[in-house]
Amino acid sequence: MKRILISLAAVLCAGIMSAQYVADKTMNPIITAMPSLSIAPDARAAGMGDVGVATEADFNAQFWNPAKYAFMYSKGGITANYTPWLRKLVSDIDLAYLAGFYNFGDLGGGIGASFTYFSMGDVTLMTADNQEFGTVRPNEWALDLSYFRKLHEYVSMSVAVRFLYSDLTNGQSIDDQSVHAGWTMAADIGLYYRQPIELPMGTSNFSLGFTLKNLGGKIRYTDDMSNFIPASMNIGVGYELPIDKYNFLTFNLEANKMLVPTRESKYAKDEDGNPLEGDALRNWYNNINPAKGWFRSFSDAPGGAKEEFNEVRWGAGLEYSYNKQFFARMGYSYENRYKGNRNYVTFGAGFHLSIVTLDVSYCVGLASTNPLDQTMRFTLGFDLYGIKDLVNNKK
Secondary structure, three states: OOHHHHHHHHHHHHHHHHOOOOOOOOOOOOOOOOHHHOOOHHHHHHHHOOOOOOOOOOOOHHOOOOHHHHHHOOOEEEEEEEEEOOOOOOOOEEEEEEEEEEOOOOHHOEEEEEEEEEEEEEEEEEOOOOOOEEEOOOOEEEEEEEEEOOOOOOOEEEEEEEEEEEOOOOOEOOEOOOOOOOOEEEEEEEEEEEEEEEOOOOOEEEEEEEEEEEEEEEEEEEEEOOEEEOOOOEEEEEEEOOOOOOOEEEEEEEEEEEEEOOOOOOOOOOOOEEOHHHHHHHHHHOOOHHHHHHHHOOOOOOOOOHEEEEEEEEEEEEEEEEEEEEEEEEEEEEEEEEHHHOOOOEEEEEEEEEEEEEEEEEEEEOOOOOOOOOEEEEEEEEEEEHHHHHHHHHH
């Protein structure tokens, strides 16, 4: 039973992780429940190599770092994002993301919220002896709420709470054992620093971002199996350089470390010091406390410090803007070949005109078998206070 559920979850995760199978014992990717929580939902960040923790504030800051909302040019806005996911492999996997925020202004701080829905299309269930016994449409969704405020002229902070729901089998039993949808709660913490620097050609901006995301409980699909969610630590840095009055270049670099213990852990040993295998290893991993797992994730890789460093995923992005209205973007995302091999370059474009923001991005995988290849994302955002001002002016 456990093997079947783990296999189902692994299949669903594998397409998203783009793991390349390597004939080497060091292949040790981190697999979690609800991998959709790690997918960049918006086209702006996706066009810059999936970076967003320290970029300039936009309507989708709720996903990356809600603390950025404190530096938004508008007091309120909403955005809708759509990703036809893994279109090179299948045609029925989609990610939809809605977000919005409101800044209280003089009252101090503000609130943000978002809703994520991930449909995995039709999946055929198989028994342990490879017999088909049904088709389901697995889905995951998350609903969150954040509070943000400025702590200083250049510093802001945010906290968020999130409800997570994952349904892999639509209530169907497997091998006569009940399988139910899993749910849990999680929290985020975010910090954002943005300081203007005066230069002869204009005002530049230096930014730093830090987040702890999805710190929460594990998800259970049966009474005897639990799964970690994709908790992570993210650190980013950005610099906006003015070329002249109308032209700007922004450089961003970001690092992401999963706060999830590796299954093939150096701590997974029996009383005699022998490595655990099979059911013993699964039971050991299943019983790790979430909080203990966050801290253990920094030191449990069997390859030591080198493998721990290989678990860091890197992103770099470049954005050109003209008059803060028209944008061109490109980026690069790197992940070690033994930890998922999600290596790709991205391109994007967008425009911000009055009350409307429109962005689109395109991903090019660097491996011929990379299912992320040809992935597109679309974003449409509205400045609610811009709409309000437009209506008032017409009156």
